[in-house]
Amino acid sequence: GQQLNQSPQSMFIQEGEDVSMNCTSSSIFNTWLWYKQDPGEGPVLLIALYKAGELTSNGRLTAQFGITRKDSFLNISASIPSDVGIYFCAAKTGTASKLTFGTGTRLQVTL
Amino acid sequence: DTGVSQDPRHKITKRGQNVTFRCDPISEHNRLYWYRQTLGQGPEFLTYFQNEAQLEKSRLLSDRFSAERPKGSFSTLEIQRTEQGDSAMYLCASTPAAGGSYEQYFGPGTRLTVT
Numbered sequence: 001g002q003q004l005n006q007s008p009q010s011m012f013i014q015e016g017e018d019v020s021m022n023c024t025s026s027s028i029f030n031t032w033l034w035y036k037q038d039p040g041e042g043p044v045l046l047i048a049l050y051k052a053g054e055l056t057s058n059g060r061l062t063a064q065f066g067i068t069r070k071d072s073f074l075n076i077s078a079s080i081p082s083d084v085g086i087y088f089c090a091a092k093t094g095t096a097s098k099l100t101f102g103t104g105t106r107l108q109v110t111l
Numbered sequence: 112d113t114g115v116s117q118d119p120r121h122k123i124t125k126r127g128q129n130v131t132f133r134c135d136p137i138s139e140h141n142r143l144y145w146y147r148q149t150l151g152q153g154p155e156f157l158t159y160f161q162n163e164a165q166l167e168k169s170r171l172l173s174d175r176f177s178a179e180r181p182k183g184s185f186s187t188l189e190i191q192r193t194e195q196g197d198s199a200m201y202l203c204a205s206t207p208a209a210g211g212s213y214e215q216y217f218g219p220g221t222r223l224t225v226t
Contacts, residue, residue: 042217101153
Protein backbone atom coordinates (compact mmCIF):
# COMPACT_ATOMS: atom_id res chain seq x y z
CA GLY A 1 0.00 0.00 0.00
CA GLN A 2 0.95 3.65 -0.23
CA GLN A 3 3.44 4.96 2.28
CA LEU A 4 4.75 8.47 2.72
CA ASN A 5 8.39 9.19 1.84
CA GLN A 6 10.29 9.84 5.06
CA SER A 7 13.94 10.84 5.42
CA PRO A 8 16.46 10.21 6.65
CA GLN A 9 15.97 6.50 7.11
CA SER A 10 18.25 6.49 10.17
CA MET A 11 20.36 8.91 12.17
CA PHE A 12 23.19 8.59 14.66
CA ILE A 13 23.59 11.74 16.71
CA GLN A 14 25.32 12.83 19.88
CA GLU A 15 23.40 13.79 23.00
CA GLY A 16 22.59 17.48 22.94
CA GLU A 17 22.43 17.78 19.17
CA ASP A 18 19.36 18.94 17.27
CA VAL A 19 17.58 16.56 14.88
CA SER A 20 15.53 17.22 11.76
CA MET A 21 13.45 14.79 9.72
CA ASN A 22 10.86 15.24 7.02
CA CYS A 23 8.06 13.53 5.24
CA THR A 24 6.73 14.08 1.71
CA SER A 25 3.83 12.87 -0.35
CA SER A 26 2.52 13.18 -3.87
CA SER A 27 -1.00 13.58 -2.42
CA ILE A 28 -2.59 16.38 -0.40
CA PHE A 29 -3.55 15.66 3.20
CA ASN A 30 -5.57 17.70 5.70
CA THR A 31 -3.92 16.47 8.89
CA TRP A 32 -0.31 15.52 9.56
CA LEU A 33 0.82 13.70 12.69
CA TRP A 34 4.09 12.52 14.18
CA TYR A 35 4.39 9.34 16.25
CA LYS A 36 7.28 7.69 18.13
CA GLN A 37 7.52 3.92 18.42
CA ASP A 38 9.71 1.98 20.83
CA PRO A 39 10.65 -1.66 20.08
CA GLY A 40 7.75 -4.03 20.65
CA GLU A 41 5.29 -1.24 21.41
CA GLY A 42 2.61 0.67 19.55
CA PRO A 43 3.16 4.19 18.16
CA VAL A 44 2.72 7.07 20.62
CA LEU A 45 1.30 10.36 19.33
CA LEU A 46 3.72 13.30 19.66
CA ILE A 47 2.25 16.17 17.65
CA ALA A 48 -0.83 16.75 15.45
CA LEU A 49 -1.05 19.49 12.77
CA TYR A 50 -4.33 20.64 11.25
CA LYS A 51 -3.65 23.68 9.05
CA ALA A 52 -1.25 24.30 6.18
CA GLY A 53 1.69 26.35 7.41
CA GLU A 54 0.97 25.54 11.06
CA LEU A 55 3.98 25.31 13.39
CA THR A 56 3.35 23.43 16.65
CA SER A 57 5.63 22.63 19.58
CA ASN A 58 5.52 19.97 22.28
CA GLY A 59 8.43 20.49 24.66
CA ARG A 60 11.64 19.99 22.71
CA LEU A 61 9.70 18.87 19.62
CA THR A 62 8.56 21.24 16.90
CA ALA A 63 6.64 20.19 13.80
CA GLN A 64 5.37 22.05 10.76
CA PHE A 65 2.55 21.34 8.30
CA GLY A 66 3.89 22.21 4.85
CA ILE A 67 2.19 25.01 2.94
CA THR A 68 1.51 22.72 -0.04
CA ARG A 69 -0.18 20.19 2.33
CA LYS A 70 2.10 17.54 0.83
CA ASP A 71 4.84 17.56 3.45
CA SER A 72 5.72 17.94 7.12
CA PHE A 73 8.85 18.41 9.21
CA LEU A 74 9.81 17.40 12.74
CA ASN A 75 12.65 18.93 14.73
CA ILE A 76 13.95 17.70 18.07
CA SER A 77 16.16 20.09 19.98
CA ALA A 78 18.89 19.13 22.47
CA SER A 79 18.42 15.38 22.05
CA ILE A 80 18.62 13.09 25.09
CA PRO A 81 19.06 9.30 25.30
CA SER A 82 15.32 8.65 25.75
CA ASP A 83 14.70 10.17 22.30
CA VAL A 84 15.98 6.88 20.84
CA GLY A 85 13.32 5.12 18.80
CA ILE A 86 11.60 5.15 15.44
CA TYR A 87 9.72 8.28 14.42
CA PHE A 88 6.85 7.97 11.96
CA CYS A 89 4.97 10.66 10.14
CA ALA A 90 1.35 9.94 9.33
CA ALA A 91 -1.32 11.82 7.44
CA LYS A 92 -5.03 11.65 6.73
CA THR A 93 -7.60 13.42 4.61
CA GLY A 94 -10.59 13.59 6.97
CA THR A 95 -11.36 13.42 10.69
CA ALA A 96 -12.37 9.75 10.62
CA SER A 97 -10.01 8.72 7.86
CA LYS A 98 -7.42 5.98 7.99
CA LEU A 99 -3.84 7.04 8.55
CA THR A 100 -1.17 6.68 5.88
CA PHE A 101 2.24 6.26 7.49
CA GLY A 102 5.78 7.08 6.47
CA THR A 103 8.56 4.53 6.33
CA GLY A 104 10.08 5.74 9.60
CA THR A 105 13.28 7.41 10.81
CA ARG A 106 15.35 5.41 13.28
CA LEU A 107 17.06 7.73 15.76
CA GLN A 108 20.02 6.59 17.82
CA VAL A 109 21.65 8.87 20.37
CA THR A 110 25.20 8.43 21.63
CA LEU A 111 26.42 9.92 24.89
CA ASP B 112 -4.57 1.99 32.72
CA THR B 113 -7.16 3.66 30.47
CA GLY B 114 -5.30 3.26 27.17
CA VAL B 115 -6.02 0.92 24.28
CA SER B 116 -5.30 -2.69 25.26
CA GLN B 117 -4.61 -5.69 23.03
CA ASP B 118 -4.50 -9.37 23.79
CA PRO B 119 -2.40 -11.41 23.38
CA ARG B 120 0.82 -9.42 23.09
CA HIS B 121 2.56 -12.27 21.32
CA LYS B 122 1.26 -15.25 19.38
CA ILE B 123 3.23 -18.04 17.73
CA THR B 124 1.25 -20.36 15.52
CA LYS B 125 1.85 -22.98 12.89
CA ARG B 126 0.97 -22.34 9.27
CA GLY B 127 -2.63 -23.29 8.56
CA GLN B 128 -3.94 -22.59 12.06
CA ASN B 129 -6.53 -19.94 12.88
CA VAL B 130 -5.75 -17.10 15.27
CA THR B 131 -7.90 -14.42 16.91
CA PHE B 132 -6.76 -11.15 18.44
CA ARG B 133 -8.72 -8.83 20.71
CA CYS B 134 -8.64 -5.05 21.04
CA ASP B 135 -10.27 -3.01 23.82
CA PRO B 136 -10.41 0.68 22.86
CA ILE B 137 -10.28 3.64 25.20
CA SER B 138 -13.62 3.91 26.96
CA GLU B 139 -16.26 5.84 24.96
CA HIS B 140 -14.15 5.93 21.79
CA ASN B 141 -16.59 5.04 19.06
CA ARG B 142 -14.10 4.58 16.22
CA LEU B 143 -11.70 1.65 16.12
CA TYR B 144 -9.00 0.90 13.55
CA TRP B 145 -6.82 -2.13 12.77
CA TYR B 146 -3.38 -1.79 11.18
CA ARG B 147 -0.65 -4.26 10.25
CA GLN B 148 3.05 -3.47 10.55
CA THR B 149 5.80 -5.60 9.06
CA LEU B 150 9.44 -5.32 10.05
CA GLY B 151 11.05 -2.06 8.94
CA GLN B 152 7.81 -0.55 7.67
CA GLY B 153 5.19 1.84 8.93
CA PRO B 154 1.74 0.56 9.91
CA GLU B 155 -0.69 -0.12 7.06
CA PHE B 156 -4.45 0.28 7.39
CA LEU B 157 -6.60 -2.87 7.44
CA THR B 158 -10.10 -1.88 8.52
CA TYR B 159 -12.16 0.63 10.51
CA PHE B 160 -15.31 0.52 12.65
CA GLN B 161 -17.63 3.26 13.79
CA ASN B 162 -19.53 1.73 16.69
CA GLU B 163 -20.45 -1.77 15.44
CA ALA B 164 -20.43 -0.89 11.74
CA GLN B 165 -17.41 -1.85 9.65
CA LEU B 166 -17.11 1.15 7.34
CA GLU B 167 -13.94 0.52 5.35
CA LYS B 168 -11.71 -2.43 4.47
CA SER B 169 -8.30 -2.34 2.81
CA ARG B 170 -7.30 -4.55 -0.10
CA LEU B 171 -4.78 -6.00 2.37
CA LEU B 172 -7.69 -7.65 4.19
CA SER B 173 -7.94 -10.88 2.23
CA ASP B 174 -10.83 -13.35 2.52
CA ARG B 175 -8.90 -15.14 5.27
CA PHE B 176 -9.20 -12.06 7.51
CA SER B 177 -12.35 -11.05 9.35
CA ALA B 178 -12.93 -8.36 11.93
CA GLU B 179 -15.90 -7.78 14.18
CA ARG B 180 -17.05 -5.29 16.75
CA PRO B 181 -20.38 -6.80 17.81
CA LYS B 182 -21.43 -4.40 20.57
CA GLY B 183 -19.48 -1.35 19.51
CA SER B 184 -16.94 -1.82 22.28
CA PHE B 185 -14.11 -4.37 21.91
CA SER B 186 -13.12 -5.76 18.51
CA THR B 187 -11.66 -9.05 17.32
CA LEU B 188 -9.50 -9.75 14.28
CA GLU B 189 -9.40 -13.35 13.08
CA ILE B 190 -7.00 -14.81 10.56
CA GLN B 191 -7.93 -18.19 9.13
CA ARG B 192 -5.45 -20.66 7.61
CA THR B 193 -2.47 -18.52 8.57
CA GLU B 194 0.44 -18.17 6.15
CA GLN B 195 4.04 -17.18 6.86
CA GLY B 196 3.38 -13.86 5.16
CA ASP B 197 0.87 -13.04 7.89
CA SER B 198 3.74 -12.68 10.39
CA ALA B 199 3.58 -9.04 11.54
CA MET B 200 2.59 -6.73 14.36
CA TYR B 201 -1.17 -6.14 14.42
CA LEU B 202 -2.03 -2.76 15.89
CA CYS B 203 -5.36 -1.41 17.08
CA ALA B 204 -6.17 2.28 17.50
CA SER B 205 -9.21 4.20 18.72
CA THR B 206 -10.54 7.72 18.29
CA PRO B 207 -12.80 9.82 20.48
CA ALA B 208 -16.38 10.45 19.50
CA ALA B 209 -17.41 13.74 17.89
CA GLY B 210 -16.16 16.76 19.78
CA GLY B 211 -12.83 15.18 20.57
CA SER B 212 -9.47 15.53 18.90
CA TYR B 213 -10.20 12.72 16.41
CA GLU B 214 -6.62 11.59 16.71
CA GLN B 215 -5.82 7.89 16.78
CA TYR B 216 -4.32 6.40 19.92
CA PHE B 217 -2.62 3.04 19.50
CA GLY B 218 -2.45 -0.05 21.65
CA PRO B 219 0.76 -2.02 22.28
CA GLY B 220 0.07 -4.43 19.42
CA THR B 221 -0.05 -8.19 18.99
CA ARG B 222 3.04 -9.69 17.39
CA LEU B 223 2.14 -12.74 15.29
CA THR B 224 4.77 -15.25 14.21
CA VAL B 225 3.69 -17.97 11.79
CA THR B 226 6.10 -20.91 11.63
